[in-house]
Amino acid sequence: MSTDTESSYADGFGQVSRTAGTAFRYLLLGATMFGIVTLAVLLVYVANDAIRPLTADLGWHLTFFLTLVVPTAVVGGYLARRNVPALKLGGMVIGMLGVFLLFSGGVAIVFVDIVPPLTGLSYVVGLLVPAALTVVLTKYEQQIPFTLRVAATGAAFILSLVGVPGYFHSIPEIVRQLPVVPADWMILTLVLGGVAAVVVGQYVARIREDTTAGLAAGASALVLTGLAAVVGPTLGVDANAAAVVTSVAFVPTLAYAGGAAVTREQERIGLLLAAVVIGGSLVGAVAVDALGFAGPQSWVDWQFLTSAHSGTAENAGLYPAIGGSILLMATVAALSFPLGVGAAVYLEEYAPDNAFTRFIDVNISNLAGVPSVVYGLLGLGVFVTYLGQPTGTVLIGGATLALLILPIVIIxxxxxxxxxxxxxxxASYGMGATRWQTVKNVVLPEAFPGILTGTILALGRAIGETAPLIMIGAPNVLFSLPTELTSKVSAMPLQVYAWSSLFASEDFYTKAVPAGVVVLLAVLLAMNSIAIVLRNKFESEN
Structure with a gap:
């Protein structure tokens, strides 16, 4: 028998050395650890400059150590030794709440500041009519030809959302012209709380296999959202913000935790970890406030997240850039997802295997590696110079970034x-299904988890790009939120770039720049986390 230092010969492989294999394995491990440690050091360095934890009082650190760190370590250590799946469940609930809280901030920016609640409600009502017609037509797909169904659905959407100028007002216009309209928090409760109620109701009905339980859960979610909006102002929280955060963050997290407690008896003890972390954080916050301990003098604070750019680092904020990034990502997703998925379906399911198709394959792969500045030049040449569109708008920026990630989405x-x-x-063909029916009912549902994961990761790349936006003339800083597709737009990476170059000073380098980087990284990590969770969820279901 050979030893670690022996060499032997294997057919087709030549000389085989265990020593070389072991050395190669440890070399890979060392390279991986070096990359992880280097990245961790960089992140800690940036986070330390942005959050400045050492500026807090010793009592502040001690309080949170006793109320949060110690209980979390005890419970987490116990679960790690006795019930690892329960530990994962507790971590999942904590992560969900954190990501959803971050996501609720973006939703609040869109549905409160960028799109007024009444306008949002008008378009929701305008979409409900053609959506209901689509559902009805789908039930009669065997009797009504496909072309007729598409034409009827398209006409319904156009008439509902656009109307006929001079003859028929669109439904959004009719809603906005009503003499009496509800308050903003009521609209947000109805729209966002209604969406949360539907999602929670379907989730509970599925896991409990009881429609009545689903209806009760949905109604409870809607009531909880409205109650939060009513009680919020008495606690110093804006009613609109309370409605958004409750419907987007708290309700889904509570529903998931409740469902896990019912269906996963062996793992539900992991919810104790989530309770300890959340409860410890709240108790610690109340304690340090009562005892008068000063917390970290962080640059990532409410003022930074809700203010516009300023000439001084102390007063500079990222709010317009955050709103701009949200609008850009919405535009990019709306353009790249249908085009990318459509191209992928055609190339995989319909395109013949010939020289032209292989030529397209090679070029798509090459385009995925083209530097982003080239796409910026493409956007400048096509959209601005050739089509004559204004520079630096939401639509042009979104279209340019969509071109950037389109090859990635396709691949x-x-x-x-x-x-x-x-x-x-x-099997689908054997049952008499056509190619389109097979693609729609078999291929796309099965491939959807991978498609969604790839799209989210591609959006994560787009949100961190700066060069394409510079090339199309996007302003480095803005002092107000963009509200339309034709509005000028900036983005978080572009704002950070401006602080580190155009406004270069020691204050901006050590205050605003690290804070902006931390916010951008938090968004990127949240997007990647969502992609990972969705992938794992769908893989476990399959």
Missing amino acids: SSREAIRAVPSDMRQ
Whole structure:
């Protein structure tokens, strides 16, 4: 028998050395650890400059150590030794709450500041009519030809959202012209709370296999959102903010935790970890406030997140750039997702295997590696110079970034579609389904988790890009939120770039820049976390 220092020969592989294999393994491990440690040091360095934890009083640190760190370590250590799945469940609930709280901030920016609640309600009502018609037509898909259904649905959407100028007002216009309208917090409760109620109701009905329980859970979610909006002002919280945070963050997290407590008996003890972390944080916050201990003098504070740019680092904020990034990502997703998935479906399911198709494949792969500044030049040349569109707008910025990530979306979508077993397609064909029916009912549902994960990761790349926005003439700083597709737009990375170059000073380098980087990294980590969770969820279901 050979030893670690022996060499032998294997057919087709030549000389095989265990020593070389072991050395190569440890070399890879060392390279991986070096990269992880280097990145961790960089993140800690930036976070320390932005959050400045050492500026807090010793009593502040001691209080949170006793109320949060010690209980979390005790409970987490116990679960790590006795019930690892329960530990994962507790971590999942904590992570969900954190990501949803971050997401609720973006929702509040969109549905409170960028789009007034009444305008949002008008478009929701305008979409409900054609959506209901679509559902009805789908039930009669065997009797009504596909072309007629598409034409009827398209006409319904156009008439509902646009109307006929001079003859028929659109539904959003009719809603906005009503003589009496509800308060903003009522609208947010109805719209966002209604969406949360539907999602929670369906989730509870599925896990409990009881429609009545689902209806009760949905009604409870809606009532909880309204109650938060009513009680919030008495606690110093804006009613609109309370409605948004409750419907987007608290209600889904409570529903997931409650569902886990019912269906996962062996793991529900992990919810204790979430309770300890959340409760410890609240108790610690109340204690330090009562005892008068000063917390960290962080640059990432409410003023930084809700203020516009200023000539001084102490007063500078990221709010318009955050809103601009949200609008850009919405535009990018709306453009790149249907185009990318459509191209992937065609190339995988319909395109013949010939020289032209292979030529397209090679070019898509090459385009995925093209530097982002080239896409900026493309956007400048096509959208601004050739089409004559204004520079630096939400639409032009979103279209340019959509071109940037389109090859990535196509490649990831093709991989997800290619991973669908061919036996499933053949079974569908064997039952008499057409190619389109097979794609719609078999391939796309099976490939959707991979498609969604790839798209979210591609959006994560787009949100961190600066060069394309500079090339299309986006302003480095803005003092107000963009509210339309034709509005000038800035973004978080562009704002950070401006602080580190155009407004270069020691104050901006050590205060505003690290704070902006931390906010941007938090958004990127949240997006990547969502992609990972969705992938794991769908993989476990399959």
